[in-house]
Amino acid sequence: MSSPLPRPAVSTDLEGAVLAALDGVLDPEIRRPLTELGMVRSVVEHAPGQVTVTVLLTIAGCPMRGTIEDEVRSALAAVPGLDSVTVCLEVMTPAERVALQESLRAARPANPFGPGTLTRVLAVASGKGGVGKSSVTANLALALAGRGLSVGLIDADVHGYSIPGLLGVTTAPTRLEELILPPVAGGVKVISIGMFLDTDRPVAWRGPMLHRALEQFVTDVHWGDLDVLLVDLPPGTGDIAISAAQLLPSSELVVVTTPQHAAAQVAARAGQLAAQTGQTVAGVVENMGPMALPDGTVLDVFGTGGGAEVAQRLTEALGTEVPLLGTVPLDPALRRGGDAGTPVVVSAPESPAAQALQEVAVRLAVHPRGLAGRPLPVRPR
Structure with missing residues (x-):
């Protein structure tokens, strides 16, 4: 948790009530209260029932400007005795930005x-x-x-980035001095190299630059307190997959394959990388599985059984049970959701693909976050 910055002084009961209401307004990017981040410069009752609130934006071109003002007004709408509110949006001074950055970094490890x-x-x-x-x-x-979890997503497929388009993210990350504040889509904090480039610009980078890009995504982005971090790796077992294992030593692999036998063979190799990197495999997801047609027949364009085959191969190779987490059927709704920037679990939650993906999420979410099984830095005296 970040260290709280100074709150503005208040001199009337109404100013105190307004400031208390602002405690419930979160910055859309940092996901902490504006009052805790030093983003409320003043609350002034300039006439009975009339208050002016001055809110500080991190940068002049803050993409969340309208969202912040709307949420402030919404939070203050129910304050008793408040007849009118004026919201003034100003920009932090360089010193205030540095103070905010230091506050966010204070309780945060380098990695x-x-x-x-x-x-x-x-x-x-x-x-x-x-x-x-x-x-x-x-x-x-x-x-x-x-499901109520705090989630982050790193698009580590630097050469073939697609996460911004799939999630409909069009805003660039905010730079807070040396700290990067990731955009939020559907409650998920997201970062991708595509957010820093012109549309369709290719990335022609080799190993060291790829490693540095992933390292910055891990260490320079303000993720806050996450329950789950998803990392979209590039296909295969190249530089990024190895760098991810080094930078994220506690990571677990989720292997995606299609039902096709040839694809399953290749997918099993990606999963077996875990034996060399010390990672575990959380399970296998079979995508583009058999599709049920309106007349009740089943169309298996890519065959069947590839996911189960990969899970069995990895179980034998790694010496530990690797489950098949689920089979996601071919579904036009899945494609439409991705093209529109609104994934199918949101755009068509009752569709077969969405239901299958929700079941996979449930199976992944049953592994709780906590201290169970971890050594604590205490010893008996």
Whole structure:
């Protein structure tokens, strides 16, 4: 948790009531109360029942400007005795931005997802491209957030980034000095190299730059207190997959495959990387599975059984049970949701694909976040 910054002084009961109401307004990017972040400069009752609130934005072009003003007005609408409110939006001074950055960094380790992290880190992998790995990742993120979890998502597929489009994110991250505040989509904090580039600009980077990009996403982004961090890995077992294992040592792999036998063979290789990196495999998701047609027949365009085959191969290779988390059927609603930037678990929650993805999220969410099984830094005297 960040250290609270000074609150403005109040001199009347109404000013105190307004400030108390503002305690419930969260910054849309940092997800902490405005009052705790030093973003409320003053609350002044300039006439009976009439109050002016001055709120500080982190930067002049803050993309959340309208959202912040709307939420402030909404929070103050029910304050007894408040007849009218004027909301003045100003910009932090450089010194105030530095103070905010230092406050956010104060209780935060250099790598918040390093050894001992309480955040569950799920790295979504595939052996080859075109199996719908990113679509599965985006939908699982929203499904987990919909279950009340605090969720972050790193688009680590630097060369083939697609998460911003799948989640409909069009705003750039906010820079707070050396700290990056990620956009929020559907309650999920998201970061991607695509947010820093012109549309469709290719990324021609090699190993060291890829590692540095992922490192910045992990250490320079203000994630706050997450229950789950999802990482959309690029296909295969290259540089990023190895860097992710190094930077996120507690991460678990979720392997995505299609039912096709050839795809299952390749996907199993991606999962077996865990044996070399010390990761565990949380399970396998079969995407583009058999599709039930309106007349009751089943169309298996890519065959059947690939997910179960990958789970069995990994169970034998790793010597530990690797479950098949679920089969997501071919579903036009899944494609439509991705194209529209509104994943199917939100845009068509009753569709077969959405139901299957929600079931996968439930199976992943049953692994609780907590201290069970972890050594505590105390000893008897």
